[in-house]
Amino acid sequence: MKLYNSATRSKDEFVPNDPEMVHMYTCGPTVYHYAHIGNLRSYIMEDILDKYLRYAGYNVNRVMNITDVGHLASDADTGEDKMLKGAKREKKSVLEIAKYYTDAFFDDCGKLNIRTPDVVEPATECIPEYIQIIETLIEKGFAYVAGGNVYFDASKLDKYYIFNDFDVEDLDVGVREGVLEDENKRNRNDFVLWFTKSKFEDQALKWDSPWGEGYPGWHIECSGISMKHCGEYLDIHCGGVDNAFPHHTNEIAQSEAYLGHKWCNFWMHVHHLNINSGKMSKSSGEFLTVSLLEEKGYNPIAYRFFCLQSHYRKNLVFSWENLDNATLAYDKLIARIAGLKGEPKIVDEAAFAELKGRFTDALDNDLNTSLAVTALYDVLKYKTDDSTKLYLLGDFDRVLGLNLLNAAKALNEANAETDKSCESDPEIEKLILQRAEAKKEKNWALADKIRDDLKAQGITLIDSKDGTTWCRE
Ligand code: AMP
Ligand code: ZN
DSSP: OEEEETTTTEEEEOOOSBTTBEEEEEOOOBTTSOOOHHHHHHHHHHHHHHHHHHHTTOOEEEEEEEBOSOOBSSTTSOSOBHHHHHHHHHTSOHHHHHHHHHHHHHHHHHHTTOOOOSEEEEGGGOHHHHHHHHHHHHHTTSEEEETTEEEEOGGGSSOOOOOOSSOHHHHGGGTOTTSOOOTTOSSTTOEEEEESOOSSOOOSOOBOOTTOSBEEOHHHHHHHHHHHHHOSOEEEEEEEGGGIIIIIHHHHHHHHHHHSSOOEEEEEEEOOEEETTEEOOSSSSOOOOHHHHHHTTOOHHHHHHHHHTSOTTSOEEOOHHHHHHHHHHHHHHHHHHHTOOSOOOOOOHHHHHHHHHHHHHHHHBTOOHHHHHHHHHHHHHSSSOHHHHHHHHHHHHHHHOOOHHHHHHHHHHHHHHHHHTSOOOHHHHHHHHHHHHHHHTTOHHHHHHHHHHHHHTTEEEEEETTEEEEEEO
16 A cells, blocks of 8 residues: 655555554644534545555554643644633633533544544643653753743754645744744744743643643644554654644654654645635634534535545645535435445455455555545446445445445435335326326316315325326325
């Protein structure tokens, strides 16, 4: 399997450190607001990677943090704490906010068929781990105390790593002009490991530390949580592309300085979901949630389908029209699957091998989900029996998570219900015939009367090019 690695800027063959277990870490949500569908694009694509690794036969230990402390309004360590901001907005405590939005996040993930990672760790649960790492960094000369805070000293590194294969606008996040410089920093790229003092109102939650009562910086939480649950060697680290700099850069700096060796082999970055007016973000602009999609009558799985139709390393533009098109395509796909008869079973081995090969070729090539979706249509078109087709569709859906077989079954059941309510009745059939005759003779009054009389008895006539059927309301 080849995966694009932002660290090497090439598609590299994926080989885990330990053939028995892939350790995969995902930057989790900052739980001060609902996740927007842009955030969820990242989680959908990371879910595909997680599921495809399992499908390919790997054991996976997937870890995700919940950022409930330390993420300031600016990714460059300035501004108010985002959690405190959320708490103020809603007049609740930080912990109440964290609980509420963590639950909301996993509800949304459930609706989008995003599997919950094996380990979900709130940042506030690992304070001793961060303190231990920071102490070691100070001992090794990679960190210093200034103005009450502890900073990582980026100048001590041979190389301060920057993923630079994406837009300048993404890189700007940490070094934007106009951002208030923190005069405690010795170098521009230094970052906070532990805060005891901030120019802004402090985070409500604080812990004792060797440097005074305070709270951890945002970056240290991902290194600490990852090492706690994945050990010293990480196979894949994922996040949205905006996390690449400064967050992931700083994670690499502090983890490798602490460990004294290379930390993570693969970096997977999901590009943004944009709206016409720009990037979707929690702090500004239009903010679309899964609940909003549902209120507007959309099936959240149609949004997942929409995301899978494009590659994760390309920006994706969201519009209602695009979502309508995806919904239409998804509903058609389900209707076609509903037309297949029989039970899922491999009857035609050759067809199975050929079609499965197309699917795995697509995903082995840097998770090309749009080609994997095309493989679904290939199955439907292929000259083979329905049982093999159903088996393949169910098999592919272990990765794609589109509810294909269940949705098709539900559609068939709903259609059977409709059919049931249209039983035969010789009296009604006779009236339908009379109405057809009346229409032929252009006796519209009689035709309408027959229809209206039936309507009054709760019977609706349905005219189509194939004739007239009826339903009891
Ligand atoms: P946050 O909750 O803000 O920490 O973000 C959660 C995840 O969503 C991170 O991996 C971000 O990089 C990612 N993300 C943020 N905005 C977008 C967007 N517009 N499109 C895709 N992913 C995003
Ligand atoms: Zn992170």
